[in-house]
Amino acid sequence: MNIRRTIFAVSVLFCSSASAYEQPMVVSYAVQPINHFNQQLSQAQIESLKWTQAPESISAHYSGENFSLARVKNFxxxxxxxxxxxxxxxxxxxxxxxxxxxxxxxxxxEGAKLTWQCKNGLHFGTDRC
Structure with a gap:
């Protein structure tokens, strides 16, 4: 049942542009370091590593296995x-x-921002849970 709620919450947060919930409500975030990753990314692109060819795989490489890609947007x-x-x-x-x-x-x-949602929270932020 918990998996269903998680999937539903993600689908509500990241649904189509026709909905009022196009983007999650983020009230605050913590800026994450990117310089070291950009050095790795640059070197990997010189070596033509496959993960460097698309934003989705670059994102997965940065975030690691504990995260799942929910949405990609041009902005x-x-x-x-x-x-x-x-x-x-x-x-x-x-x-x-x-x-x-x-x-x-x-x-x-260009930027990495981390935010979290406290249990039963309606928004993402940097509040203590």
Whole structure:
């Protein structure tokens, strides 16, 4: 039953543009480091590694296996990915928002923001749970 609620919550948060819930309500976030990752990304692109070819796989590489890609959106010339983690008893559901841009054929991560949703919360933020 918990899996169904999680899937429903993700689908409500990331549904089609026809809905009023096109984007999750994020009231605050914690900026995450990107410099080291961008160095890795640059080197991997020089080596033509497959994961560097698309925003979805770049996002998965940054976020790791605990996150699932929920949505990819083009916004102001950038690609924004939204990845969510599963909520557990020890950790709230987290939302990782990555912004990236492709210039001269190479991807660069421009920003990484992490926010979470406290149990029974209606928004994502940096509140203590």
């Amino acid at each position: 102001q010339g950038k690609v924004v990915t939204y990845s969510v983690s599963q909520q557990s008893d020890k950790h709230p559901k987290m939302l990782l928002i990555l912004s990236m841009e492709k210039q001269k054929g190479l991807w660069t991560l």
